[in-house]
Each structure stands twice: as structure tokens, then as C-alpha cells.
Amino acid sequence: MASPGDHRWLVVCLTVLTFAVANGAEIFLEWHVAIDTTIRPVSVDQPVITINGMFPGPLINATTNDNVHVNVFNDMDEPLLITWNGIQQRLNSWQDGVAGTNCPIQPGTNWTYVFQAKDQIGTFFYFPSINFQKAGGGFGPIRVNNRDVILVPFGKPEAEFDLLIGDWYQRSYKDVRSMMNTELLAYYSPPDMMLMNGKGPYMNPLAKAHESFTVTQGKMYRLRISNVGIAWSFNFRIQNHRMVVVETEGSYTNQITVDSLDVHVGQSYSVLVTADQNATDYYMVATPKMTNASNTSTLVGIGILHYENSTTPANGPLPSGPDPFDRDFSINQAKSIRWNLTTGAARPNPQGTFNVSNVTISQTFILQGSTAEIDGTPSYTVNNVSYLTPDTPLKLADFFANGSGVYQLDTFPVDSVNNGTVRGTFVATGNHRGWLQIVFKNNLDVMDAWHLDGFGFYVVGFGDGNWAPELNSTYNLYESRCSLHCSGGWTAVYSYLDNPGMWNLRSQQLKNWYLGEELYVRVYDADPNPAKERPPPGNLLLCGKFQPPPLPPPPPSPSEPSTAPPPRSSAPPPQISW
Incomplete structure (x- = not known):
């Protein structure tokens, strides 16, 4: 590996390079x-975090x-990173x-992300990933x-609506962080x-406003629903209306009709x-899973599906959903989505x-989420290991520096529970162009959800109790x-590691992730071919062990001659310490 100084000049040279990408338009945004x-x-x-004065932030509409x-300008009072879920x-x-790949954007500065929606379609969302x-x-x-x-496998809808649903604290996120x-907290x-x-919820005295979508009788609409919340999975339904599921985060599904839909944290x-009902207004309802929430509870999200020219407000009881503690409903519905x-x-x-269904598995990770107290502080762990952000x-x-002094490579117990709880910065190797099987086991009282940046999951198995290799014979390709969610027992997925990089594997539950x-999974290819x-990138931010070199002192004012001796022409050029 070249020295850090060699890499520095590579980074500088990249400022004059561009990469041509076929068939893609250029979209420029300033936030x-x-x-x-x-x-x-x-x-x-x-405090509410806004983007260009908007909450939620603006739509990224790409092809x-x-x-x-x-170009993200950080006008907050603390560092910031945005990730693209x-x-x-x-x-x-x-x-x-995320913290494992990028230095944060400091207050009062800006940084431009440049990414490609390469070989993707679908519904996603972005959010701040640190602090x-x-x-x-x-x-x-x-x-x-x-x-x-490329043909879309359903008729063109009259319109599309983005519906970001999530739980919310009635206090500062900084207070919740503390x-x-x-x-206990x-x-x-x-x-x-x-x-x-x-x-907030419709007709709730604590809410300043409620969400409403206007539809025309007889027309079809596409709702892009995302769970942008912190902790709760939710069940979503619309009074007197059924929904046809057609896509999950970039993949088209076999179309199934449902009365209600479970959406877990991080899912879309x-x-x-x-709009096939009488021209009145109807409730849109989201209720949290694994908790009691009555019709009057603030934890019931309520919006309105408003028929054009309707003068009749929504009325009657809220549409009922499944028992919020029925884990089998979530699992069976997930199995039905193919x-x-x-x-x-x-x-x-x-x-x-x-x-x-017929791939050769090169690695298997068996990962269990749980809680622990480490050095007197509350922690969440994977296989009894709690990640420490450097x-x-x-x-x-x-x-x-090949990771030297920052993280430990391949000491994380990827297929067993560590003896005793520890905290550290651990990275696991993922075999480049290999099929990785991950079995997620949930030891928590809540429905956990998992995400691996850089890759998709092929969901192949659900089960109760402990997982064993012979259960592979029960697998089926679901979605x-x-x-993905793990409501209890275990959930198995495949992922094809064809994307080199350093990738974050995390719980989507915010406090679990934060604690x-x-x-991280390192997928490495020694070939430097771009x-x-x-x-x-040419605008790479530096921090931590690789702080940028100090800026030279400003030149003296013309009215105040310098007291330093003039430079000698025979002196060698200055060397920057890296």
C-alpha cells in the first residue's frame, strides 16, 4: 500500500477528473x-431539523x-451527515x-454528495445519520x-403521493439524546x-396540522409509504379502501391486495x-406495533383521504387493524409478499x-441483537459486542493506513455470541463477489429491523426458536x-457482495443503533480499477487521524511590512507533513 502522502496527491489530482456515466441525467440540488x-x-x-425550510425535506425525484x-450547507450548531436509505x-x-465512511460536515460549512441511482428503481428516503x-x-x-x-408492471396512476410516517418525541432531540x-430512559x-x-393526528388538540391527500372518484393513485420513525413498526390502513402492494424498496412484487400493511422502521x-367509494372523506390510520394505542391515543397517526368536491368530513370509528402484539400477522404478511x-x-x-434459491453460500453471519450494561452505561449489542464509533x-x-490503529478486522464473532460483553470498533470481512447468508435473531422485546448499506437483501426464511443449518431446506424466496424486520425468532437473508467498500450493517431502531x-462489513477488491x-472524491473531507494540513498564515498587511527574512531562491519547496 502506498504511503499516506502518496494518497494525498491522488486525492488532489482527482479534482480534475470526471467519470462519464451512460444514460444518466445530472441533477443538482442545494440544501x-x-x-x-x-x-x-x-x-x-x-427544534425541528429542516431542509430549505421544509419538514419533511424536499423530494429527490430521479430516474x-x-x-x-x-450540496449540503450545515446551518446547524453541530456536525451533520446525510445518508440515503x-x-x-x-x-x-x-x-x-455514515460515520464509518465520511467525516461530518462541520457547522457553517458545506459539502457536496455525488451519487448515482445506478441500476435501481423504487421508493426510498434520506435522513441525518449521526448525533x-x-x-x-x-x-x-x-x-x-x-x-x-422499461415497462412498469401496473397501469399509470393518476398521481403519486409520498407518505412519510414515523413516531416523534414531544421534546428536543438533544434532550432525548442525553x-x-x-x-432506564x-x-x-x-x-x-x-x-x-x-x-400530527387529525382532530388531535396537540397537533398543529394534519396530512390530507385529494383524490378524484374512480381514479387510481400510488402511495409511497416509508417508516421514517425512531422505534415503532406501524400498521397502516385506509377507511373503506383496500391497497395493492406493488413494490418494496426497489423491487416489484407480485401484486397482492391487503386491508392493512405492516411497515417496519426503515422500510418503504x-x-x-x-378511489372507488362515495365522494366523502376517509381516515388514513397508522398505529404502532407492540404497544397499546387506543383511538384517542396520540400514538395513533391519522390523516385524511379527501375526495375532490367532498363536503362530508370523515366520520365513524377508525378502521380497525390487527392485534398490535400479533407477531404472526407481521411474519405471515411478509411471507405473502413475493x-x-x-x-x-x-x-x-x-x-x-x-x-x-440455488446459490453457493461463501459466508454465514449469525447475528443476535440484545441489551447490556458496559462500564456502567446502557448499550445495545450484536453477539454481545457493542460498536464504538471512532x-x-x-x-x-x-x-x-490499511485501517491500522482505528479498527479491528475479523475479530468480531460473526457466527457466535461473544463470552462477556465488550465495546470496540470491529469490522468483518465480506467476500467480494461471494454470497453472504445473514441470520438475524431477535432477543429484544420489540420488533427489530436491519439494514446493510450498499446492498439489497433477498429474504429467504423466517422461523421460531434457534436457527440451524439444516433449516436451509425450508427456505423460499419471499422478497x-x-x-427487513425480525419480529422474534430468526429471519434469514442472502446478499450478493458485488459492491466493494466499507458498509454499515445496523439496526434501524435509532436508539439501538446509537447505543x-x-x-461494518469490508468488501475488498485489490484491483484499483475505478x-x-x-x-x-476530490472534495474528500479529512478528520481524526488524518486531519487536513494547517492553513498557511495570512499574508502581512501592505501597511505592515513583514519582519520575516525574504525567502532564498535556493531553498527546496516546502513539504507538507501528512
């Missing part, structure tokens, strides 16, 4: 991320293979926007549309309300809704090009998605 205390989603003064440039950052983990900021907002929708040459240091401090697109769905193997998506060839991003350390339920993994 100002700030704090607003006047929005009051729950009628109390609290397959488009290149998105997002489900956008796989093909060949380019430098743009992932517990997601609990304060800063999230927004992402659509990746089909190219014109609470995480207290064991860290584990048992539930959110206070469910928001729909940043708005597309459903089709036909990947459509015959339709195209980002490419014209069928989604079922991979024969996922000052230096892992990707930066990997590039400049392909970016975030250590994560690790067609396999792009080099660092």
Missing part, C-alpha cells in the same frame, strides 16, 4: 439544513442511472453518509423512476406521537389505491435473473428489499 422552532408538530417549542449532486452507492461507499438527529427531522423522500424503455446515557422511553409527513412500500420474478425493473431482463471514519483509515447495535470501486 440548507437548519433548526426551526416555529414548526411545532406537537404544539410545543422544540435510473441519474447522477445526483446534493436504500440507495446502494454502487462502487462508491465514499458517498454513503441522534433523525429524532429531530431532516428526513425526506426519494423516488427512483423507471427509464422510459437521556440515552440513563439506563435509554431502554424504556417511548415516543409521544405518530406524524404523517411531519404533521408502494401501494395502489383506487418478488415478481418475471418483470423488469431497472433493466429489461427479469428481476429473477439470479437463481437465488473519531476517524473507517473508510478513511482503510484508504490511508428483495433493503430493510451500539451495528458493525470501474470496480471509485477512488475518493
